[in-house]
Amino acid sequence: MPDDQTVPHRALLVPVKGIPLPAHFAKDFDAVSAFCPHPSDLLVASYPKSGTTWIQEIVDLLLHNGDAESCRRASIIKRNPFLEAPAHLCQRTGVALLKEMDPPRVMKTHLPFQLVPVGFWENKCKTIYVARNAKDTLVSYYYFQQMNLSGPEPGPWEGYIQKFMRGQLGWGSWYDHVKGYWEEREKRNILFLFYEDMKENPRREVEQIMKYLDLSLSDDVISRIVELTTFENMKENPMVNYTFIPKTVFDQSISRFMRKGDVGDWKNYLTAEQSAEFDEDYEKKMKQVNIPFRTQF
Template sequence: MSEILSLIQSQGEPSWVQNVPLWERAPWIEMDDHLQIALKNPSPRILNTHLPFQLFPKSFLHSKAKVVYTLRNPRDAMVSRYHFSKGFKVLKDPGTVEEFMERFLRGEMEYGSWFDHVKGWMEMKERANIFFITYEELRQDLQGSVQKICHFLGKELNSQQIDSVVENTSFHKMKDNKMSNFSLTPENLFDHTKAKFMRKGISGDWKNLLTVAQSERFDRVYWENMRGVNMTFPWE
């Protein structure tokens, strides 16, 4: 999503995403040193965060800032996070798939429970300055998704510019772009021999990792937590 927003910002012209690291184009609001990075970028700025709404700056509620909230099938999110943990040295070893899944389902992650995160932001879904989209929608119809995001942001791009956004945000294009694939992350933070930021870029990879019993256990916890949420997701 950061890559999509970067290319929409540059009207499809790819030189910005090809020459500036993603974390400088879309700095993280929860990182101490990223405020100064953000202030160097011209307005309107792109900012990144994993924060649940409960910890998100409440000044947002009185601002004109817009949020594109991207969520993903929690099974795939869990599997992605499992593989990521193997390389990111700040995090403890993920252990077995079973152990990691149970911690994920209990919400014992750095940013808390996936369920609480989604439900917290979902309470804001009626606000005109929040746009919800899933990873699965991006995978299924990237061009249509880019057009919707442009409309939400009030950015008018012609068909050629939208085509460029779509082309340059494909998984393979991003995987080959060292400014976007996080291969520039220092070795003292990430062991690139154990994991890759850009791994597969698919939906449904959880089926290759979870057993039938684990999948059934995940489903039970999922529906217990999502009962009463008035929104249907592509993976349901």
């Protein structure tokens, strides 16, 4: 295993309490599990490639009254540390970065509900969870894993679809992940958002986040935040688009971190046969819950 200052090679997946994580994420998981947040801390959670960065930037702008310059004070990974991140992403682990910051802090995680440090629930921390439909998440995650040279090798597309359906990817099963937070949302006061709703009516969703954070901003400020957090604007924002990560880790010549951001892009990748197989499997795994996902508008 490389030391903390070197870039790891493509990682293998290692089970942590039954959930597969890339080896360099699993390595320091005891420190993550022991992390104790302040009650004022905010957690932004999602399955990978579901809109986490979008929510983080909206939250930061809301907390800074829509001041774009304040939100360029540092890269998003330093402003809102990635809780379980290894050191190679930001010179220090996510936990180390958070310990250098004073509450209230905003942080992100991709951990499924059962692996989130219990202090978040014991201290009644606010949590925003964003979920994206399975098919678009599948496509986005596949392209991300191609350019993320420190993550597991994605392999061919046909096999990747099977890995997704079986939960054999980093952070485990998409199905279990979304169900876990959905089922706990009322008990834990989790604001559960849908990527598709944000694409359809971003202003409505920004206002919903604002109210959840007990903030009250002017209409003009909300309009500015909506504009600053369009996909096109964030894609060109060097503090948000992950171009601050070395090419040896994220090779964006293979695929951009912020690639398309569309709803329904899966239609360009899944064949009719693959889509039908996926749908059949989806119905089996999701039949016990009624989460209103949309795969197109």
